[in-house]
Amino acid sequence: MTKYPPTPDRRFCYGGRGSLTALLCGAFQFDHPKLNILGALLPPLLHIKGRDNSSAQLRALTQCIDEELNVSRPGEQAIITRMAEALLFRGIRDYVLSSSNGECGLLAILRDRSIARAIGLIHRSPEQAWTVDSLADEVNMSRSAFAVRFKMRVGTTPHHYLQRHRFTKAVHLLQTTDAKIYEIARRVGYDSEFSFGKAFKRSMGKAPGAYR
Numbered sequence: 001m002t003k004y005p006p007t008p009d010r011r012f013c014y015g016g017r018g019s020l021t022a023l024l025c026g027a028f029q030f031d032h033p034k035l036n037i038l039g040a041l042l043p044p045l046l047h048i049k050g051r052d053n054s055s056a057q058l059r060a061l062t063q064c065i066d067e068e069l070n071v072s073r074p075g076e077q078a079i080i081t082r083m084a085e086a087l088l089f090r091g092i093r094d095y096v097l098s099s100s101n102g103e104c105g106l107l108a109i110l111r112d113r114s115i116a117r118a119i120g121l122i123h124r125s126p127e128q129a130w131t132v133d134s135l136a137d138e139v140n141m142s143r144s145a146f147a148v149r150f151k152m153r154v155g156t157t158p159h160h161y162l163q164r165h166r167f168t169k170a171v172h173l174l175q176t177t178d179a180k181i182y183e184i185a186r187r188v189g190y191d192s193e194f195s196f197g198k199a200f201k202r203s204m205g206k207a208p209g210a211y212r
Helices: 037-041 053-070 076-098 106-111 113-124 132-138 143-154 158-176 181-187 193-204
Strands: 002-004 013-015
Touching: 053 076, 076 106, 106 113, 106 143, 113 132, 113 143, 113 158, 132 143, 132 158, 143 158, 158 181, 158 193, 181 193
Parallel strands: none
Antiparallel strands: 002 013
16 A cells, blocks of 8 residues: 655545545544543444435535635634534434444433433532432432442443532633632532532642632
8 A cells, every 4th residue: 555645735645456435534622531421421433324314414514524624714613613513413413313222321321211311410400419319319219229220321420420520510610701719619519619629629630720
């Protein structure tokens, strides 16, 4: 196989005798790997087969991205970013809709109404003093059955998931608002700035103020 130097528009060409294949590569970066909830729930590889209408729409998105990359025009980066986000979320949705049942991961959570509801409660109200008991009551399950099923579906305990989501929201508030540390602590379920700061530093490696 012959390798050619990259073209001016950053393309690499590899010669061979097989059919012509084009790869459009990109990456998404989360703000902090410890807060990467979506990445933890998805499999290492999403394979969307190109045999139905969904794949045709994904193909159209990649063609639009490719065209934007070929010509430098105003707003190019913003348009590419939005189309890439649409490609990611559409790919995830097609994976969920086409996959078979499993016991853990994003697909299993979406198909388990009780666990999906518990996660929805955590996301909507992270400031609430949630416990395994209170979450189990909300979804009409016993404490033990809920704890076992949550860990099986999500891969972690309800408490750990709650903590991770609280810090996700805290990081977002630290980066995008001028809210005081004690205000952020209250909005993510901590009674005092001290307890929040201690827990935040233990998880994130820095105090909230230093992280900001």
